[in-house]
Amino acid sequence: MLMMLVALTSCKKEIEMDYREVEPLVMIEGRVTNEGVSVLITRTRNMDDPARGKGLAGAHVRIETDGVSEQLLYDASTGCYLSPSGMKGQTGKTYRMTADFEGGHYEASSTMPPPANIMSAQFRWLDFMNDRMLFFCFEATDAMPDQLNYYWCRMDRQTTNPWLLEHVDLTEAYRWGVFDNRGAAPGLIIHDIMCMTKNNAEKDKEDDRKRLLYDGDIVTLTLMAIDHPTFEYFKSLSSGQRGGANPKSNIEGGCLGYFTAGNVSRANPVVYHPD
């Protein structure tokens, strides 16, 4: 009864905040993967700006490895700088990115770790306090079990739910995170992503919908083996959003963002059914 009283009297409400504006900063998101090369350059926006950031043209971007350097070209359809030769990253190679944009010079390097091949991916329910909790569980190979390896994963969903299509930006990840192979069985990484509880799914409250999966939603999983600086970047991006700290960029020159050489693997799409 007491807990109910606390639960009933606690509340969440929207408040007004007078945000202070700052000069826009350059943000670079650069990736060399086994699937290709892309570099996105944007600027920060004021807090009251509803528009999403768009890729900016006019930069001079190069990727270099093994003494071979290639200039990337701006692709207006994606807003990214892409490799005209279709360059793809290779395991064990170190890639260096340089970008010159509006008087600023930015550079970073990253080494591509071996891939983590996804062996299985599925939904599993766990009984939890008279309720059930849904997890998305996957297993993948850990190519270098004798050392500390780092991984980034992302869940996307395709949905036909009309409310989500109207109110949620589905280019955002449904879930994402980074983890390492500490304590993993040799050569095998197992990871669980918490999705939702059955009660919440049945209640279908508007505030929860962004976190809910609906019957027929198709979920895809992307797993990328990353180096330690990239892991640190994403880890601090995740924790810093709660604590008021900016992530530690591995790009020199005073911009936001990161550059990584990552090895990507993808799971077969999984369709969610409640039963």
Place this chain on the structure above:
Amino acid sequence: MKIFLFYCCFFRFLYLFSYLCPRKHHRITPMKLKYLLLCASLVFALPGTAQTEDIEHEDSLQEVIVNAHSARKRMNEVQMGVEKIEITTLAKMPVLFGEKDIIKSLQLLPGVKSESETSGGYQVRGGKATQNLILLDGASIYNSGHLMGIFSAFNDDALINATLYKGMMPAELGGATSSVFDISTRPGNMQEYHVSGSIGLLAAKAMAEGPIKKDRASFFVAARRSYVDLLLKASKDFKNNTLNFYDMNVRLDYKLNEKHRLALTAFHSRDNMGLEDLMSLKWDNIAVGLNWFHAASDRYFAKTRLTYSNYGSDATIDMMSTHYGMVGFIRHLTLHREDHLTLGSHQMNLGLESTLLHLQSAEWNINLLHQREHRKAWTNAFWVNDDWKVGRLLDVSAGVRLRLFSVLGGVPYYQFDDNGNITETQTTSNGEFVKTYVHPEPRLSMKLQLGAKHSLKLGYSRTTQDIRAISGNTQSMPIDRYTMTSNILLPEIADQVALGWMGMTKDGTYDFSAETYYKHINNTYDYRDGKSFYSEIEIERLLLGGRGRAYGLELCARKNKGRLTGWMSYTLSWSENKIPGINGGKWYTAPNDRRHDLNIVSMFRLTKHWDLTATWRYTTGQAMSAPSAKYEIDGTTYYYYAERNGYRAPVYHRLDLSASHTKRIGRRRRLTRIWTFGVYNVYNRYNPFTISFVNDMDKPTGTKTEQTSIYGILPSVSFTLKY
């Protein structure tokens, strides 16, 4: 409404202040003086020498304590920044869920702030909760909160007095850069047996005391246990969960003769929380002490104390493919000796303290991985302090504490690069002195008497701290990892200066005080950005060291006599940090910075049976970080923070009320029945607990700012029966 209340309080303060205008000279009659001295000497003796035979029954004991903390006593105190907690006053405070809480009451004093509404931690003069030391009968107690800090682990029935030193402290105390809270367990009555029992919404408690051998030996036992878990058992949804706490105080006193006394004290508190078999969190404190009091003459007495304390925490998660467990502990074995000698106008205190420390910052199992980090140290302190009455007007308390901290071997020690990577591992043998730090800590307090009703005080204090919790949150948690000074981590050193004035009206009905302070702290540590308690087992890899500073003004007005008593305290304060690698290496506002704190406490004796109490708390916004811009990474919007803690949360204010009805019942009227009714947050204000920033496509700006509040209006009731 808020402004109106503030001005009402402010003008009330000015009105009371007007009482201080000099009038005719106040005289203390010999009878009053004798009574005052008697009260003062009793209170001085109680925690140490347990002279309970002088007290006939509990009512008279309470009366003595209240009078001993009178305006005159406060004014005569040479030591600055001292707050003596009146346990009887505490019993009247409105409380959350009806559980009386010494830590929550502490937060109503000037210069003391709560960490948050749900936390048992408190912050003193711009410091963090982890910079406080709590001593129970001389033993160190950590994370002293039940239910994640909603209540303190100290049962008010078991306490006789408690003193908070706000950074300025006598030489016999040390080990904390922010404050020392010195609590004493109540000795048993050597004349009569007493028992009492109390039932509240969350917990029940019982107390028994009495002579083992009349005038020779006594016992005291108090215990408390929550019964939330029993209620959970009745619920279909929560029956497999665990949620309980208990604590127990035991004290045995034995009078060898008129000059020698022994006291054995023991304390145990424990919390158990668990979500079925999936998660659990447990923490406990154990403290045992043997005290020997020796009074050779009127001019000399000594205290010797052997204490052992053990704080432990244990967290597990066993869910799907995640099997995680973390165990930490801090163990102290301490021998403390102090000698007090009176030589003319000098009261000397000299002594030594030697402690063996064993601290395990973590031992964890992460699936197949097992790692452990633990360290040992030997710390010694020698001190001498002199309370010198220099003439009729000036009192000086000056001393020095020499502290030696030796890091002991037997485990690996490391060297790190700037990014926290290990560059060298140093193997050490058991008992080897890896590094020794020597720090003299000078202490000085002066009081200049300005007539009978005013005094001016000045103080300086240096304190060091070797054991600290590293908290990744804005409030202390049982899962915080602790660490201590090592070959890499330097002792935290604080220097504080303070200047104060105190005045009282001629009959002591009102007293007023003002203190201003400036504090500088070296070697304060925090997590590197992106690191948390489980990032690495070697905790030094996760930390960055820097400096801190805090300054402020504390005002307090008290009404000590009459049917209406209470106080009003106001704190104006600043707190800042400078840590390389955070905020571009520039000074930034500390997360615990809050500019204004106002507390009003009033207690009204309505009738012989009814006591009413009201407390009102008003604080301006807590420092917080809010974004200044946003950008997208991998399709998701994130926030850019231009400065650390550069924004303010909304103001916080709350009114709590309490009414207690006390009546003697039974044939011989030896039973006392007390009903206590309370209302927490009377006007149901939704105060800020957390503020978060959420992407929301439905908003014109794409961003929503949400405030979460924890407690609305909460009534409570408790019933106590005493014999």
